[in-house]
Amino acid sequence: MAPKVLVSDKLSETAVQIFRDRGIDVDFMPEVGKDKEKLQEIIGQYDGLAIRSATKVTAKLLEAADNLKVVGRAGIGVDNVDRDAASKKGVIVMNTPFGNSITTAEHAIAMMFAVARQIPEASASTQAGKWEKSRFMGVELTGKTLGVIGAGNIGSIVCDRARGLRMKVVAYDPFLSQERADKMGVEKVELDELLGRADFITLHVPLTDQTENILSRENLEKTKKGVRIINCARGGLVDEQALADLIEAGHVGSAGIDVFAEEPATENPLFGLPNVVCTPHLGAATSEAQENVALQVAEQMSDYLLTGAVQNALNMPSVTAEEAKVMGPWIELAGHLGAFIGQMTDEPMQAINILYDGAAAEMNLEALNCAVIAGILKRANPDVNMVSAPVVAQERGIKTSTTKQGKSGAFEGYIKVTVVTAKRERSIAGTVFSDGKPRFIQIKGINIDAEVGRHMLYTTNEDAPGIIGTLGRTLGDNGVNIANFTLGRKEAQGEAIALLYVDEPVRAEAVKALQDTGLFGQVKPLAFDVA
Structure with missing residues (x-):
């Protein structure tokens, strides 16, 4: 019997056809995602659910999804999916992490031009029959300093485009290595220096405990007079009231805002201010990006349902069915080891060295490596998964090395992770006991026996x-x-x-x-x- 997939949000007909061409029974019902009761009534029929942002995959919905095996999100953000509930239910959650990077980066550049030349206000004035040429005096981007907060996948594209515009680019990213910064042609700086030097500031970080309100009132007051602020990343990164106050006071020259702390944003302190350009979360809204992520999620879901291959899963590694039973606890351990070091390390990482001893050395080390790296990077980027983690690490200039050795101690096998920064090395080791539970067995060379909580x-x-x-x-x-x-x-x-x-x-x-x-x-x- 062919697998059955429900498409509950608006995906392109081409993407829907991919399911059909692969022999999957697909129901294209793009409005049902907004009807919680109807969706819950029918979800039990399906093996797969393909969504964008409208469908909310809640714990309650998953309770009714008795046959569901995979949820595929056409896009990066999975805030509309209860991943913990999905994991407990045994449902894989996939996303498409790289499909809209260029589109979002281009929107940030477009916002820079818009605020630099006051294009929206000038257009409205001209179409109203006015000819206020002297009112709309702009500034050039050439020769200006662009401060990029977050130099990951999207941020690095913005840096490249800005250098093409002959801007000087300074970047703040705790995980950006000097080697990677040199290759990108940007100057790596601390946040306070960026705030004090930049003529334009653009944000390209996820919303985490570390990045929330990163442009607080205090930090906005540290910026150059006349600075222009661009946010096409996530709402909650900028103190919107403080930004509005500083625009009215004349300290901040202008702002281009695509994302808001509360969305849909029907009211906001920034609305109505002069030379503030606001768009309704359009960072990924191009036909090319929407088509790319739709096609990608259809292919990924089809591969999994037909062959068991896992790509871009947020809650499952790329492991064959044969390996899963033995490796499961070790993958969990690898993630915990990475998470420990990721939470302990605030400096740019130069290298991640992973030692596999005994039984651990005989396993699928690529999957274990991905689990370690994902665990390390999740603190800075919660959207990282075990497939995208090596790519993100490479983009940040972090080198990963793997060493295997035979059984050398009291344990049948263990994993030791060491992270190297410019200032220090930090290490942790762990094993899996016979009960299948991961344990930490060594930190900083000090032997312990700690259950993971x-x-x-x-x-x-x-x-x-x-x-x-x-x-x-x-x-x-x-x-x-x-x-x-x-x-x-x-x-x-x-x-x-x-x-x-x-x-x-x-x-x-x-x-x-x-x-x-x-x-x-x-x-x-x-x-x-x-x-």
């Missing part, structure tokens, strides 16, 4: 009496319950570490309370994707 806390200190009591008492006073407590040290009175598995995320007040004791070097809350 969803919420954890890592601390360092000089080995001395009273540390454990202080740690437990301070966390208790701040309402943190400890599920598991692991200690390690190199030698008596030497460097020591603690890794705690706790029931809830450790809040900032608890971190500060520990820091205020003066006993701890590092106090770092960690989070892991643990079912």
